[in-house]
Amino acid sequence: MLKKLAEEQLERLLEAGVEEFALQGLAGANMRTIAERAGVSVGALYKYYGDKEGFFRACLDRSLEALDAVLAEVIGKEAGFREYARRIIRALLRFSREHAGYVRLYCALAASGGKDARELAREIEGVTSRLYAGTIAAGQAAGDLRRDMDPAMLAFFFDNLLMMLQFTGCCDYYRERFRLYCGGTPEDQEERLERELLKFLEAAFTFEEAGIIHEA
Amino acid sequence: MLKKLAEEQLERLLEAGVEEFALQGLAGANMRTIAERAGVSVGALYKYYGDKEGFFRACLDRSLEALDAVLAEVIGKEAGFREYARRIIRALLRFSREHAGYVRLYCALAASGGKDARELAREIEGVTSRLYAGTIAAGQAAGDLRRDMDPAMLAFFFDNLLMMLQFTGCCDYYRERFRLYCGGTPEDQEERLERELLKFLEAAFTFEEAGIIHEA
DNA sequence: CCATCTTGTGAACAAGGGTTCACGTCTTGT
DNA sequence: ACAAGACGTGAACCCTTGTTCACAAGATGG
Secondary structure: OOHHHHHHHHHHHHHHHHHHHHHHHHHHOOHHHHHHHHOOOHHHHHHHHOOHHHHHHHHHHHHHHHHHHHHHOOOOOOOOHHHHHHHHHHHHHHHHHHOHHHHHHHHHHHHOOOHHHHHHHHHHHHHHHHHHHHHHHHHHHHOOOOOOOOHHHHHHHHHHHHHHHHHHHHOHHHHHHHHHHHOOOOOOOHHHHHHHHHHHHHHHHHOOOOOOOOOO | OOHHHHHHHHHHHHHHHHHHHHHHHHHHOOHHHHHHHHOOOHHHHHHHHOOHHHHHHHHHHHHHHHHHHHHHOOOOOOOOHHHHHHHHHHHHHHHHHHOHHHHHHHHHHHHOOOHHHHHHHHHHHHHHHHHHHHHHHHHHHHOOOOOOOOHHHHHHHHHHHHHHHHHHHHOHHHHHHHHHHHOOOOOOOHHHHHHHHHHHHHHHHHOOOOOOOOOO
């Protein structure tokens, strides 16, 4: 059996694929380049994944698994909003550091149009949207969070900031943009970024017309 | 002179180019399709713009001009932060409505990597970053805005939310995402979106440890 | 150790698309 | 109205790239 050898080369194929698709897009990615970078022949690549589309799907699935794994370690544990937000921010920062290629792929896909993009949105955001909206609604009920805003909207803005946080860590455009606004690279400023984002979020979430509800 | 005829067809070329590049990316865009959609021969397209790269650059410049025009009508007029934010949000919502193709192109470019993306970031965000940071610092000095946060970071998060606002209006993935979080389309919910975002921003910007600074 | 089967290889094939250029058509100047 | 020039046209060229397949190399079973 050559399977033993192929096992780790399949890893490398997916890794190379994620990087290539993220950098060049689905149309721009080159199957020969991917195979070469993984040290595998194009023939083998096609044997395992059928065609470009199928291989792309495999790369995507791999990325989604990694994201799920990160989210899984955050959800479940009960905590106040502030602690909860801090955990998510930390987890996403780590994800950006360890799986930059996945985030770049995610960013590229979100930018592409068509029905595929919409389906992808349902697949990825469906989970988090319910998760966030539920947690926020609970926080409102408990009196930790402001009640004068729609929990759906709060969740939406929350995720907006988190998406941008991810892109900021991994994608060239967003990294340069961070440098323009704040100076330095996102890596070097990770602590500052986490601290200030938390302050920003706390204010946005606990403010109320009548006064501040400072959490327990 | 055929120039008279070509003049309005050049418009259509750029328009078609923006749409195609935004939808398919630089690599995926098809020059034949663009020419056809504009009712012009490929030959003419190449006569005017040299090659794909040059034509792409022209499409991009056209988009940037449109963005500058929108920003120009917002800056200059002095106003408190709340009024200022409202103006920008309104302007960007209108921009999204009228120039969806430009926003999609912008989104696609931001997702692409490499040196081009970094240069683009400096070109686009350089202006707004100074603009926002300056306005916010002034607001802090005047006592309208919280002083316990770095104005650069405040400006950064502000722009993060505005970028996402734009994408939400124009790009398939982000539109679907909005639907998941909030229900309905961004167009139908424009008022709600504007109102809630303003509330969110106001809280995030005017909160302070010691209490709320309610603007004059 | 040989026959057979499984799996990997990369040259070759075919389609797609960026780019060119010989030609036709329209404008201009006289 | 005609010659000269400018401009638009789109078929053809050629390179890139997704995909296949005849062959080679290694594994398996006896």
